[in-house]
Amino acid sequence: DVKVTQSSRYLVKRTGEKVFLECVQDMDHENMFWYRQDPGLGLRLIYFSYDVKMKEKGDIPEGYSVSREKKERFSLILESASTNQTSMYLCASTLWENTGELFFGEGSRLTVL
Amino acid sequence: QQQVKQSPQSLIVQKGGISIINCAYENTAFDYFPWYQQFPGKGPALLIAIRPDVSEKKEGRFTISFNKSAKQFSLHIMDSQPGDSATYFCAARNGNKLVFGAGTILRVKS
Numbered sequence: 001d002v003k004v005t006q007s008s009r010y011l012v013k014r015t016g017e018k019v020f021l022e023c024v025q026d027m028d029h030e031n032m033f034w035y036r037q038d039p040g041l042g043l044r045l046i047y048f049s050y051d052v053k054m055k056e057k058g059d060i061p062e063g064y065s066v067s068r069e070k071k072e073r074f075s076l077i078l079e080s081a082s083t084n085q086t087s088m089y090l091c092a093s094t095l096w097e098n099t100g101e102l103f104f105g106e107g108s109r110l111t112v113l
Numbered sequence: 114q115q116q117v118k119q120s121p122q123s124l125i126v127q128k129g130g131i132s133i134i135n136c137a138y139e140n141t142a143f144d145y146f147p148w149y150q151q152f153p154g155k156g157p158a159l160l161i162a163i164r165p166d167v168s169e170k171k172e173g174r175f176t177i178s179f180n181k182s183a184k185q186f187s188l189h190i191m192d193s194q195p196g197d198s199a200t201y202f203c204a205a206r207n208g209n210k211l212v213f214g215a216g217t218i219l220r221v222k223s
């Protein structure tokens with residue numbers, strides 16, 4: 001069964017802290033994504049990666065960075081968290097073959113105080 | 114150019130009724146149009162998808178209608194059930210990226 005696992009479901013951090021959000025997939029997918037979900041704004045793409053050590057900016061990369069050292073793991077990093085980064089973060093992966101389906105994790109809800 | 118505009122923001126439908134959610138796009142490079150369903154506390158999951166060379170796709174009670182010339186596509190849920198209450202997102206793919214609409218919160222009243 002397909003699985004995308006986000007290590008932290010809920011996090012509370014203080015302004016200025018460094019935050020790591022981890023995502024692991026067990027499907028051998030090349031492509032991995034980080035989205036941010038906010039009410040009324042839908043899912044907005046932060047960064048994506050199409051191969052190990054490869055990354056591309058999405059639509060809202062400011063204030064974020066990513067790391068993909070292994071095929072199965074894609075990390076989102078907030079170097080200095082700010083209150084406007086309080087949000088739900090969703091990781092996804094895909095092969096872009098057959099159905100072209102993105103498989104999502106259950107999300108990490110981050111609150112920055 | 115990368116936007117997908119989705120309406121309505123929220124929708125209340127009686128059990129057994131038809132739910133209709135609409136999306137519009139501008140970028141003609143989009144080559145794949147999926148709909149995702151999200152229940153509270155869960156990540157979105159693929160519901161149904163269509164490619165631009167097809168005008169309609171039906172899977173059970175769910176149908177996508179696609180109008181290439183108008184750059185619009187819509188999701189129809191026939192015989193809507195309380196279990197269909199969820200947030201629905203349309204999306205469009207360009208290359209390696211999937212762009213999502215803002216979402217529609219559907220509530221089906223029993």
